[in-house]
Amino acid sequence: MSGPVRKPGKPAKKYSQAARLHDVIRILKARYGATVAELAEECGVTRRTVYRDLQALEEAGYPLTREEQPDGTVLHGFISEFKDTLPITFSLQELMTLYFCRGQLAFLRGTPFQDDLDAIFARIRSALPARSVAHLERLAEAAVPRFQGLRDYSGKREILESLRDALLRQYRCKILYAPPRREAEEYLFDPYTLLFFKDSLYLGGFAHNRGALRLFLVDRLQRVEPGAERFEVPEDFRVEDLTGSAFGLIDDAPMAVRVRFAPEVAHLIRERTWHPDQLLAVEKGCSVVLSFDAGGEKEILSWLYSYIPHVEVLSPPELKRTFA
Structure with missing residues (x-):
């Protein structure tokens, strides 16, 4: 048939x-x-x-x-809530912003994140006229910041690749972390996020050994082993939960800080927000007094030292003594 x-x-x-x-x-x-x-x-x-x-x-x-x-x-x-999307297009203004942002991430050199950035911008370049690409590159070069003491993360490539996969897929990990001047310790860890702070990478999440949230400097991670078990990030989690009331990332007991800045640097203090709950008062003679409640004495002192001799610690007494 x-x-x-x-x-x-x-x-x-x-x-x-x-x-x-x-x-x-x-x-x-x-x-x-x-x-x-x-x-x-x-x-x-x-x-x-x-x-x-x-x-x-x-x-x-x-x-x-x-x-x-x-x-x-x-x-x-x-992954939960994933939706297929149409190809994304950008305006020239939006592309300029992307190029500006790329210049701020020089400390990612040697990491898998830099590879991803290079791939993204390679696709952008392939879709634009050569003249537009050259113009955007010139603008980006003008916006590149100057870094001092830049960290080299190329030696952490394998660890960062494992972290990237664990963060994306929400895999519970075993990590080996070595604090300064102490023996390395193994943690069962749910990685919630990566934080960028002062050109350094920090891993934040839940440490089962401690039953609490923890921040780990990526430089001190010696091993990361993602497992097959997945976790869910709590719906009420906020990045602030990792840092508490810290001025930077070190969450010591908060103290009521009051600092006077002389007129020579007062404009620099007024131009920025240094703490979410700060109060700023302008005094006669154009000096300013900045007040906030925060922990992390070493980070506060490091910040204040950069304004010597135009800064005076008013309170608390213990910070004033240490600063002096």
């Missing part, structure tokens, strides 16, 4: 990878997750093909997750 006759000039229909990937995306978005066996059956392909397709989606930037079930099967899905 002969098979179906195909019309002349019409090739046999093939299930292309592009069409198959579209179906995989549709299936994973329509439900909590799917196993490789389910995807293979619904797409009419082998398990090996499904594994290749999942890898292709991950390499294309889709935020895939793997969750092992009690019966040993693995569910593949997207």
Whole structure:
């Protein structure tokens, strides 16, 4: 018995990878997750093909997750609240802002984040006329800040790659952290966020060993091992929970700080917000008194020293003595 006759000039229909990937995306978005066996059956392909397709989606930037079930099967899905979006376009003004921001991140040199930035701007350059790219590059060079004591994170590349994956997919980690002049200690840790502070990277999250939020300087991380278990960031979590009332990042007991700045530097103090709850009073003669409640004596002193001889600590008495 002969098979179906195909019309002349019409090739046999093939299930292309592009069409198959579209179906995989549709299936994973329509439900909590799917196993490789389910995807293979619904797409009419082998398990090996499904594994290749999942890898292709991950390499294309889709935020895939793997969750092992009690019966040993693995569910593949997207990170919560992920939505497919249309290609993003930018105005020239928005692109200029992006180029300005890139110049502020020189301390990321040698990290996987710098690789990601380079890839992003390579795509932008490929979509713009050469003249526009050259103009944006000139503007960006004019906005590059000067850094002193720049940290070198190239030696932490492997650790940062693991952290990036754990942050993106919300994987619980085992980390080995070595505080200054103390033995390294292992923590079971839920990484919530990375903080950039004074050109340094800090990892913030929940330390199960301590039953509390903790901040770790990335420079002192010796090992990061993401596990298969996922966690959820509490809905009421705020970055301020990691730093408390600290002037910087060191959350000591808060103190009521009052500092007088002479007229020579008063304009510099008025131009910035130094603490969310600060009070600023202008005195006769154009000096200013800055008041706030904060912890972190060493960070406060380091900041005040930069204004000598135009600064006077008024209170508290212990800070005044130390400063003197």
